[in-house]
Amino acid sequence: MITKVFVLVITLSGLAFTFVTIVQLMLFLSSFSDKREVNNSSIYSDVAGDEASTAVLSSIVDISLLICFIIQHSFSSAPLSKLLVYSNIRYMQRILYNILTAAVLQILMIYWRPIPYYVLWSITLEQSPMFKLMFQLLHSLSWLSLYIMCISLDITELLGIKWVYYNLISGNEFSEPLTSQSQQSFSRYKSRYKSQQMLHLQNSMKHPGFLCLLVILWVYPVMRLDRLFIAVIWTVYMALAWHVDENDINYIIEQRSKKFAS
Incomplete structure (x- = not known):
């Protein structure tokens, strides 16, 4: 009972932390205000002494x-999964993995250093309301x-x-979610509920919404x-992990047509 309560608390806390981090990441990537950049850059400029040294330090x-x-x-x-095997809570692998990802993103956003001195392109939104609306909509x-x-x-x-819920309800132990094909126990279990085309799509599309x-x-x-x-860096990283082929695209189109038909 104590273990289940502990798992439930960690799960709910992890979900809340992940949700907050996602919202903050949205603001970090899609906020068009430059106040933070200007304020931070002035602080770093005072420390570094000039624009060039500040830019180099911030880039590093x-x-x-x-x-x-x-x-x-x-x-x-993988290391997290192996560690959890000895704790008999492997079903929490995905939750803890998401917590670690959220923590690293928090560190990235907190310690990120803007570099306002070198600009590839710049569009003044205050003087172009239509452009601002276009960027916001996109x-x-x-x-x-x-x-x-x-x-x-x-x-x-x-x-x-899903895996925490299954374990708390039935007490069954599963391998970590989104496992590779080498871990047959979970793959056999998941294949009972998902088609082979869907499993292949999930393995090929490591980062959903690549174009978005x-x-x-x-x-x-x-x-x-x-x-x-x-x-x-993130574009190259996502591109290297993207292995969607023609069969995956046809499967997506087929499923989309079925959903519209229903």
Whole structure:
């Protein structure tokens, strides 16, 4: 009983922390106000002494934060799963993985250093209300489409709620969610409820909403150097993990047609 209460508390706290982090990430990537950038850059400028040294120092910090996120997001799942095996709570792997991801994103957003001195392009939104509305609509639609896609791919599985729920209700132990094909026990269990096409799509599409994230990262009124770091590094990272083929696309189109028909 104590273990179940502990698991429930960790799960609810993790979900709340993940939700708050997602909202803050939305504001971090889609806020068109530059007050934070101006204020922070003045602080860093006083410390560094000039624009060039400030830009170099800020670039090192920002790129290091992005690399730390990629390392955590790519390589922490397997060690975390092996660690939880000895604690007999492997079903919490996805919840704890999301907590770690949210924590790394929090660190990234807190210690991020804007670099306002070097700008690739700049559009003054205050003098162009139509442009501001266009950017807001594009980002809003992109975030909405991203969330709809996550829900369609089984949001309870992505968040890890399903496996905690199954364990608390039935007491059954499963392998970690979104497992690779090498872990046959979970794959056999999941295949009873999902088609092989769906399983292949989930394995091929590591980051749902790739195109939506591209719009969020690149369609931005002011492309400063620090923003360019995020856009380039995350785009390359997502592209390397994207293995969707023609069969996956046909499956998506087929399922979309069935849902509209029903």
